[in-house]
Amino acid sequence: MAFENNIDVEHPVHDIRSEAFKNFEEKGFPTKKEEAWKYTSLKSLQKIDFSIFPKEVNALENKQVKKYFLQEIDTFKIVFVDGIYSSFLSETTHDGVDICLMSAALTKPMYKQYIDVYFNKVASKDDSLTTLNTAFSREGAFIYIPKNKMPKKPVEIVHFSTGNEASLMIQPRNLIIAEENAELQVIERHQSLTTNEVLTNVVTEIFAAKNAIIDYYKIQNDAKTASLIDNTYINQKSNSVVKVHTFSFGGKLTRNNLNFYQNGEYIDSTMKGITILGDKQHVDHHTLVHHIEPNCESHQDYKGVYGENSTGVFNGKIIVDKIAQKTNAFQQNNNILISDKATINTKPQLEIFADDVKCSHGCTIGQLDEDALFYLQSRGIPKKEARALLMYAFANNVLESVRISELKTSINRLIAEKLGVRLGFDL
Amino acid sequence: MLKISNLHAGIENNEILKGINLEVKAGEVHAIMGPNGSGKSTLASVIAGKEEYEVTEGSVVLEGENLEDSSPEERAHKGIFLSFQYPVEIPGVSVTNFMKTAINEGRKAKGLDDMPAKDMLKMIRDKAELLEIDRKFLSRSLNEGFSGGEKKRNEIFQMAMLEPKLAILDETDSGLDIDALRIVANGVNKLKNKDNAVIVITHYQRLLEYIVPDFVHVLHQGKIVKSGTKELAHELEEKGYDWLKQETAV
Numbered sequence: 079m080a081f082e083n084n085i086d087v088e089h090p091v092h093d094i095r096s097e098a099f100k101n102f103e104e105k106g107f108p109t110k111k112e113e114a115w116k117y118t119s120l121k122s123l124q125k126i127d128f129s130i131f132p133k134e135v136n137a138l139e140n141k142q143v144k145k146y147f148l149q150e151i152d153t154f155k156i157v158f159v160d161g162i163y164s165s166f167l168s169e170t171t172h173d174g175v176d177i178c179l180m181s182a183a184l185t186k187p188m189y190k191q192y193i194d195v196y197f198n199k200v201a202s203k204d205d206s207l208t209t210l211n212t213a214f215s216r217e218g219a220f221i222y223i224p225k226n227k228m229p230k231k232p233v234e235i236v237h238f239s240t241g242n243e244a245s246l247m248i249q250p251r252n253l254i255i256a257e258e259n260a261e262l263q264v265i266e267r268h269q270s271l272t273t274n275e276v277l278t279n280v281v282t283e284i285f286a287a288k289n290a291i292i293d294y295y296k297i298q299n300d301a302k303t304a305s306l307i308d309n310t311y312i313n314q315k316s317n318s319v320v321k322v323h324t325f326s327f328g329g330k331l332t333r334n335n336l337n338f339y340q341n342g343e344y345i346d347s348t349m350k351g352i353t354i355l356g357d358k359q360h361v362d363h364h365t366l367v368h369h370i371e372p373n374c375e376s377h378q379d380y381k382g383v384y385g386e387n388s389t390g391v392f393n394g395k396i397i398v399d400k401i402a403q404k405t406n407a408f409q410q411n412n413n414i415l416i417s418d419k420a421t422i423n424t425k426p427q428l429e430i431f432a433d434d435v436k437c438s439h440g441c442t443i444g445q446l447d448e449d450a451l452f453y454l455q456s457r458g459i460p461k462k463e464a465r466a467l468l469m470y471a472f473a474n475n476v477l478e479s480v481r482i483s484e485l486k487t488s489i490n491r492l493i494a495e496k497l498g499v500r501l502g503f504d505l
Numbered sequence: 506m507l508k509i510s511n512l513h514a515g516i517e518n519n520e521i522l523k524g525i526n527l528e529v530k531a532g533e534v535h536a537i538m539g540p541n542g543s544g545k546s547t548l549a550s551v552i553a554g555k556e557e558y559e560v561t562e563g564s565v566v567l568e569g570e571n572l573e574d575s576s577p578e579e580r581a582h583k584g585i586f587l588s589f590q591y592p593v594e595i596p597g598v599s600v601t602n603f604m605k606t607a608i609n610e611g612r613k614a615k616g617l618d619d620m621p622a623k624d625m626l627k628m629i630r631d632k633a634e635l636l637e638i639d640r641k642f643l644s645r646s647l648n649e650g651f652s653g654g655e656k657k658r659n660e661i662f663q664m665a666m667l668e669p670k671l672a673i674l675d676e677t678d679s680g681l682d683i684d685a686l687r688i689v690a691n692g693v694n695k696l697k698n699k700d701n702a703v704i705v706i707t708h709y710q711r712l713l714e715y716i717v718p719d720f721v722h723v724l725h726q727g728k729i730v731k732s733g734t735k736e737l738a739h740e741l742e743e744k745g746y747d748w749l750k751q752e753t754a755v
Contacts, residue, residue, distance in 0.1 A: 455578045456581055456585075458607050458608075459606055459607055460576075463606070463610065464578075471595045
């Protein structure tokens, strides 16, 4: 891939970019030889000749894409088509809060103070895919919520790809800052509208200052020819609460690198996920919580249902530094295999250096309970629907912490769709 | 209504039912009693079509139709209902939504449209009242965190909703206190009519004080070893099951 021809040397973050590029050049794409990529191979994706920058802007009609947004409630929208901002589909704001574009934040003087302090500060400087994004990302969402503020409505960040290129690689870059006592809800979605190949390598940096509350929802229900590498880095200060929910039902290959850094006390970091896969789909959840200071909590609860030839990975790493006493870290990963050919690799990875901590982890891999299935069937519910109900029952507690009820309804619909059933009521 | 002939069934080459013969006519209540491990629950599961049991010989015929190849859901659609000894918990699915699904799937099988929401709600309200079920209970997740009594009451509520031809109550009295037992039995009695039938499976005679059987059968080692009227239940209560074991051993 010829990236270097496209470097803009005049750019304000040029130094950061060229350094990142150097790193990527050294490291290259990760291979299965690396422990963190043991179960996820990017080889087949690397063989595809992706266009890095799309040639023309593709207009989308609202009615073509309406169904990919929350419909029952109003939201701010930052929408991209083939990686390029679509002002037509978006609704941004500068009214008390900034919900706008990364390109604007990087170039306008009024945002320089934030870029200097936050840009590329929590994202990894040596993870190769992150540095690839740092070097080449041109666009994304920029959200700045000042002290004590909360946007009037949730923010949707949506990336569409139109299939205008036979195969397209997009590298969005998001920067989200919530100052003291600020509150924010974000929904992120990547959606390919055709069966052309798409590879998205997204980096999101999130900063939660003291007492800030952020709910971040990732909807991964993309086409079977779309792959996603999601690199999310979260820096939390004291008493902040950040919850990330990841709903993975679609896509070809999805890799989630979700990293929390607790730089303060009394922090709550929550990661929850529902993964339901079929076909040859692959989803890999790599989570990291780094407990750097005392008296913090982290909660992880990932549920997975794997059918047909799908494969899943859960790797949950928890680091508790020596001074991070009174840490409470919980991790749970439960899986159901509904086909003989489906696979899940699950691994907790605990590195605990403090002595007064509570850490618990548990992973289970099971099958659907035959007695429960019989119970439902004996009430006249056919096997397929009965299985779907049981899978839903298995996973649905993850939805309890979703605080946007319309989103919950919409996720329930996606689940019913994914399980291929109509149950006569909204789940 | 139900005719069971020379039924042999088991699980993984282990024969549990060894030649059961039983005929239940519309309007009748039959009690099946017997010590633990005699095959009572297996008989209930086999009638309801649980797939892990293999029928090796004999037949179960409902209204002239051999059920051999019918799945559990098909049997339910034909009018068989099993009240479970251990109802399963389904988190995230409310009692109401569960019943809607069950009823509409049954209607679909008969080629009918979904029941109109208004009728459904009325039916749910009426039947809940019959079993003295609080309305709040109906929006709770199915069986999740229910007490033993609530679970059993919920089973009979489902029976009331589905209006089966043949209801099998498997140890419905276990885990019930006397008040709950009375409510459950009352519900069953109100649902009973000349066109349907009930098989009560129980270890103790207690429930039969409330749901009075026309016939009592004693199951032992996979066979019905004695049949009689309700007096047989009293006899069992007095003597226990030991005399039976001795009798069959001879």
